[in-house]
Amino acid sequence: MAAPQRPVPPPPAPRRPAPAAPLGRDTSDVLQQIMAITDQSLDEAQARKHALNCHRMKSALFSVLCEIKGKTAMSIRQHQEEDPPDAQLLRLDSMLLAEGVSRPEKRGRGAAGTAATPEADLRVSCGGVSLLPCTRLLSHRLAHLFPPQACREFTTHVTNLLREQSRVRPVSSREMEHMVGIIHGKFSAIQRQLKQSTCEAVMTLRSRLLDARRKRRNFSKQATQVLNEYFYSHLSNPYPSEETKEELARKGGITVSQVSNWFGNKRIRYKKNSGKLQEEATMYSEKTSVATKVRGSGGQTSCQSTPSPGSCGPFPLTSGGDMVLTLRTLAFLQPPPGGAFLQPPGGVCLQPPAHSSWQRATTPQAASSPAEDSGSFNSDVSN
DNA sequence: TTCCATGATTGGCT
């Protein structure tokens, strides 16, 4: 096996008059100074830089570096004059604009008038649901993460750095252009990625909101019944406490906020249409009446939880006394259009109670506030 | 398809 070829040693340098210091040592000194320059303080570095610039070997070293670079320079890709307009970026831009996340670029004063986007235009309508807070957040995030001047500033910084370096090492203008091109490329990649993720976030939000609307389902019969029973058995004060709401939510298999919504809607609709809902009220009253009779005749008599004193079971509506009051309140609180009070099923005509204040709009004679009743069944008893 | 019922949302009020 042949011995590997050894590189041919460079021919011995022609003899010259001996310098003040050996050449090799001098060169390595200069190189060491260059290498160490980054570890020094600014002042030290400035001083060292000046010393290097004045060094008698500087021009020789510079030309050697140029030569080495000329031989070993990587093939710098001919940088494109100007990137063709990125279709994807344009699409993302127009989408963000449409979504209200970004604002149209203002091109001079004349265009500013048409480009100005009022708050109302930033509203992302999604079936009446506003995405504005989210788009504001995204817009802010986009501007914060990617300020428009960032690329320009960074490019200027790097160019200055290269100019500075060109005093100690060869930096061609082509190389600088190449570096600028790289920076622009990187920045537009970041920009594209950021815009894409923002678009995705907007789309996700939109679809979630649409789904939330679309997936509205009527409550189960169980839930409706539980809610209606409570409502009609507390007609004088249909404002369940937080605990009661939780209990109702648990029983109906819905959330507490759905219970709140339901009571909000129910109160308003009942007030608006109490005459029509009379039938429903009677139905639920009868249901609770039957349930009460069943329980009273040897059924459940034990109290499970008592959210309000004086009532038995999870809700006051299960008590017999409550039933009586349900019928009474029904009679009191649902005046016919003529204004006369209904006669309760028992046949006894009762006077209107003073606690029907939640219907103040329709029964102005009411005096007390819901807070005074506080969902307690005792308030019904007191009347 | 229309109409009504109903659950959810929003803005204003206290």
Add this chain to the structure above:
DNA sequence: AGCCAATCATGGAA
């Protein structure tokens, strides 16, 4: 924060 009133959007019956 809770409530009211108005409104929107969907479900479901006719």
